[in-house]
Amino acid sequence: MAAPLLALSGVSKSFGAVAALSGVRLELHGGEAHALVGENGAGKSTLVKILAGVHAPDEGTITMDGRPLVLSGPADARAAGIVVVYQEPTLFPDLTVAENIFIGRQPQRSLRRIDVAEMRARAVELFGRLGVRLDPDRPARGLSIADQQIVEIAKALSLDARILIMDEPTAALSGVEVERLFNVARSLRDSGTAVLFISHRFDEVFALCQRITVMRDGRWVSTDPVADLTVDELVRRMVGRTVSSLYPKTAARVGEPRLEVSGLTRRGSFEDVSFTVRGGEIVALAGLVGAGRSEVGRAVFGVDRYDAGEVRVDGRRLSRGDPAAAIEAGLALVPEDRRQQGLVMELSVERNATLPRRWSLTRLGLLFGGAERRAAAIWTERLQVKAARLSDPVSTLSGGNQQKVVLAKWLATRPRVLIVDEPTRGIDVGTKAEVHRLLSELASEGVAVLMVSSELPEVLGMADRVLVMHEGRLVADIARDRADEESVMLAATGQGGRR
Template sequence: MDHASAPAAPPAEGRVVLALEDVGKSFGAVAALRGAQLELRAGEAHALVGENGAGKSTLVKILAGVHGPDTGRVLLDGQPVTLADPAAARAAGIAVIYQEPTLFPDLSVAENIFMGRQPLLSGRRIDRRGLAQRCRALFDRLGVALDPDRPARGLSIADQQMVEIAKALSFDARVLVMDEPTAALSGVEVERLFAVARSLRESGAAVLFISHRFDEVFDLCDRITVMRDGQWVSTDLARDLTVDAVVRRMVGREVSSLFPKTDVTPGEVVLEVRGLTRRGVFSDVSFDVRAGEIVALAGLVGAGRSEIVRAVFGVDPYDAGTVRVAGKELRGGSPAVAMAAGLALVPEDRRQQGLVMELSVERNATLTRRWKLARGGLLSSRTERAQAAEWSKRLQVKAGKLSDPVSTLSGGNQQKVVLAKWLSTEPRVLIVDEPTRGIDVGTKSEVHRLLSQLAAEGLAVVMVSSELPEVLGMADRVLVVSEGRLVDDIPRARADEDSVMLAATGQGSSLAGGAR
């Protein structure tokens, strides 16, 4: 492979504004960054690409002053600096647009943008009129039709993102970091954003652009840095690269070998969802899942995927529609009924929703069946241990002792305990929400192999995932959710990054018209 050995041939024009040297950062046992490097020059747009989990967001958070690096240095104008907190990063002229908007729902749009930097009158009083004026000026520059005085609560994801962009523009940034800013935006909005980014670049600022959309990357950026598994891979001029070359560097291996979903002939329809609607959250969602099938729910963060599966499982209420398991209609609003019918939900956030962190591995693994395992209302630790041991063996859970608190396990093994907990109920339909979030690469493929094996045994699997490679590798069908609606149903053969992303951003929807 032609891995460039060093960022050797960048455009010589710009002076280096910001540089990361050999930066490492670990969270517990997981190393998010190892020897990462980056160099931003004045007047350049620089792309940072890599798969999910490659460490891009951690790198952004180091630039933003949210995390301090464990090792390595951050250089500003060639001088080492410590970005101790977000205020320090901001003072250094670094503006960050985060992937997920971070707004104050109760405050007005204008206040959100200028928080801590409101224009002042004499006596340090806030100049409210000036605040609204400046906000309007910003919106005019961005071409946004938002009322500066309305509260941020209730804004669509796209509008929230525009507010974030306005916020980043509102102070004269020398470095603008954009972490997947376009994910929720429409074509027109993306064009406006790029126009602004270009004008910033021309005025000598450095723009760091993180995106999964290669057309945008090549459209906007001068140089491209590729990262993989927390490490720097290469930095090159965009004009010397092709999309294929970038993808090969990002993945570093064949995509197909990553997620070993075995082909299974689907059986009976096990889960049948019809017209499921929760006002203001999702509407008219209908889909089937057959035994032996893995169906992925893909879409942008905030599109309503988790909300849909939570409603199917009965955790959240819904206003209309039906859920049938093996032909039998479920009464909504009751996880107990869903469990009895053979549904299992492995939630998105295992620390908060999937596990009781202080309890032992065996307690956690048998939590779903404590009534079945009990004799005369009493649970014996021996029964618990025997059951837990059986499942940990099947799933290859690596734990010191089963009586250790589950919090001592690594993320991947914790996830296996959650799976054990639900698989032991012998479900017909397994719903997994972000099955591999925050799990290291090795364990990830084990979880994938496990899901694939379970499907082969006839389990119907519904998987919510934000990781496109995971979706494409694992799913027999991809259901794409956009702004609370099911906009596309893509079979494995037709599913690729473009078709899913286009549907998710509401641009390539083939079902949207028809479903009405």
């Protein structure tokens, strides 16, 4: 094989006593897409930050075209042709798409006036090369995350990027958007750019990349062509042990209807949604992003109001738009957006973990010092949350552990109906399996579980039944034994037969 475009060898980086990376190596070749996989905390993000010039390595060398490369800041990285597209791009919302692409280096006419026409024409040309349609004159505000990423990639292209790093770009994208992003990445790759792709989704890794590097605990584990690897082998290398199963679904005795939703309508979001979840059942709510799945979960729980229909828990009707009453009735919602909706990031782990049930911890209406800590300790231990101290802000925890705190917070309320919205988004494989085992356990204890998920393997692996939504309507109810990728995707794209 030809000499690599970019090579890292023996790269180490420590933060205080914590070694984030030790002796990592990586080789990127032009015209090749390279996947970087590993659990959360494996050091992927630190590696990306070193390549982006944000952090300087303590040890090791970086070479580009065989010459040593010193990156003492993000500007150096950009000058060397290294561009990073993050999961959530940060565009200037009030500037146009074209202005965002050329920010700080706008084409100029005489007297340093910005040449708007030229800028616009170059933006159109860039989008043409990427094969996407985007209006260069619209403001960035209101662009979908997928479109924002396209703008970032166009920016990369305009900078003549030789190395494109994509850090979990697909976590918030729908299937169609992922496909478009991949087409763009492929066309860049085929024109000689080296692509480094970081993702937790194996199907994407196998669809896009030629080689895979696995990292674990800040160390390099292996680099192989995709053809030589299976998903099981990849998982084993990532966690360093054999994961018995990613989807430990056990059959549970299905009991009485716990959650009954009928004719639920919220104008502009979803219409006439009816379904039942029984105790012991895990029911998945599948569909494309924007189909209205999360909105249904939020309306059922009461954080959003609905215009028509009713929700019953154990036969009792819930009042509209009243989450406190829903919690009282035994409902719990683990929301989609952990940082905005699931947790108060600045508050401590113990305050977060006891927030919904703080009234039940009082004596004479008062919360004495230890009550919250003791209650939080029980559940954080049961879920094996790794936190130095329960009084630390929850923002100091890793993503997987934060998700466990959200789960602990709601499991502590002893729910009879649990709604989980994207329960494993952005968390590593090991924690994923734990969360799945937990859901399975809860179901076998008689809890009714409604799981909103965009990950098909998760839907198919965990659900007793799959409900599929398309454009705000429930279009299919598929039993476990008949559910497969094809039937779910057909229904989700609106091509399946109505039930």
